[in-house]
Amino acid sequence: AAGVIQSPRHLIKEKRETATLKCYPIPRHDTVYWYQQGPGQDPQFLISFYEKMQSDKGSIPDRFSAQQFSDYHSELNMSSLELGDSALYFCASSLRRGGGYTFGSGTRLTVV
Amino acid sequence: SQKIEQNSEALNIQEGKTATLTCNYTNYSPAYLQWYRQDPGRGPVFLLLIRENEKEKRKERLKVTFDTTLKQSLFHITASQPADSATYLCALDAGDRDDKIIFGKGTRLHILP
Numbered sequence: 001a002a003g004v005i006q007s008p009r010h011l012i013k014e015k016r017e018t019a020t021l022k023c024y025p026i027p028r029h030d031t032v033y034w035y036q037q038g039p040g041q042d043p044q045f046l047i048s049f050y051e052k053m054q055s056d057k058g059s060i061p062d063r064f065s066a067q068q069f070s071d072y073h074s075e076l077n078m079s080s081l082e083l084g085d086s087a088l089y090f091c092a093s094s095l096r097r098g099g100g101y102t103f104g105s106g107t108r109l110t111v112v
Numbered sequence: 113s114q115k116i117e118q119n120s121e122a123l124n125i126q127e128g129k130t131a132t133l134t135c136n137y138t139n140y141s142p143a144y145l146q147w148y149r150q151d152p153g154r155g156p157v158f159l160l161l162i163r164e165n166e167k168e169k170r171k172e173r174l175k176v177t178f179d180t181t182l183k184q185s186l187f188h189i190t191a192s193q194p195a196d197s198a199t200y201l202c203a204l205d206a207g208d209r210d211d212k213i214i215f216g217k218g219t220r221l222h223i224l225p
Contacts, residue, residue, distance in 0.1 A: 004155075033212060042201065042215040043156065056211035090155050100146055100158030101213065108153070 002026060006091050006104035013081050013111050021076040021107045023091030031055065031096045032074045034066055037088045037106075049074060050096060081111045114140045116216035118202055124222045125192050133187040133219045135202030140214075143207025145178055145185050150199045150218065160187075161205075192223045 005024040013019050025032050031050045035043035045058035049068040060066075063081075068074040078085060088108050092101040117136045125131040135145070143164050148156035162169045162178045162185070169176045175188040189196050199218040 031211065042217045045212040045214065048211045050211065058212060088153070092155075096211075100148075100161050101156075102158065103148075103155030106153075106155050 004091055004093050004102050004104035006089075006107050008107060009105065011107055011109045013109065015081055015083065015111060017081050017111075019078045019081060019109060021078070021089050021091075021109070023074045023076070023093075023104060025072055025074070025091070025093030026102055027072075029072075029093035029095055029102070031094050032068055032072070033092045033094075033101065034060075034074070034076050035090045035092065035103075037090060039087075043090060046076070078109075081109075083111050085109060086111045114138070114204070114214060116140075116202060116204060116214060118200075118216040119219040120217065122220040122222060124224055127192060127194060127223050127225050129192055131189040131192045131196065131221055131223070133200050133202075133221065135185040135187065135216055137183050137202075137204055137216075140183075140204055141180075141206070142204040144205040145176075146203040146205055146213060147174075147176060147185075147187050148201040148203060148215075150201055152199075156201055156215075159200075189221075194223045194225050197221055197223045 033048045034046040037043045046060040048056045052068045066076045088106045090106045092103040094101045115138045147159045150156045201218040202216040203213040205213045
């Protein structure tokens with residue numbers, strides 16, 4: 001069965017550069033979520049989209065933005081990267097009403 | 113503010129025994145409580161969801177209980193196996209009131225052969 005696809009799997013960027021992470025949710029799932037997980041930390045909610053509209057926003061820096069496109073894939077754009085942005089970034093999708101989330105394998109971003 | 117507490121220390125359990133993990137929460141009224149498994153460098157994998165009006169849920173060797181009075185969920189793995197070794201995350205879901213789920217820090221479980 002198709003899972004949530006994230007790309008790239010690994011990304012190395014320098015400080016002040018820009019990164020774009022992509023997520024392809026499970027077909028027919030109506031909600032997409034982005035989470036950031038630092039080493040040894042729990043996943044922290046960044047932002048979500050329901051039917052291509054932003055539905056909730058968490059502790060996402062102003063340097064980050066995200067959108068969901070007409071084909072339901074989502075992109076997380078990160079600008080002016082800082083060393084502290086190094087983390088695993090997960091995308092997840094679900095049906096909005098009372099279901100578990102399906103997570104992608106994540107993108108490991110390293111800022112040097 | 114909302115707070116989710118899971119066993120902060122790693123849990124070592126002998127193979128074949130039952131592993132029990134605890135999730136306590138404060139300042140929150142979840143409509144659902146979810147449990148996930150996470151292996152190092154991988155995304156969390158959904159295991160079970162229990163609703164606020166359910167006391168217990170089972171799935172194969174897994175059992176989850178949910179006590180909204182105590183604000184606590186227990187997650188049991190019976191007949192544990194070394195392959196069950198992972199970090200287990202508790203997550204709170206407010207249902208229609210909120211889009212996101214909030215994760216606890218997780219408990220690292222080691223099943224010793």
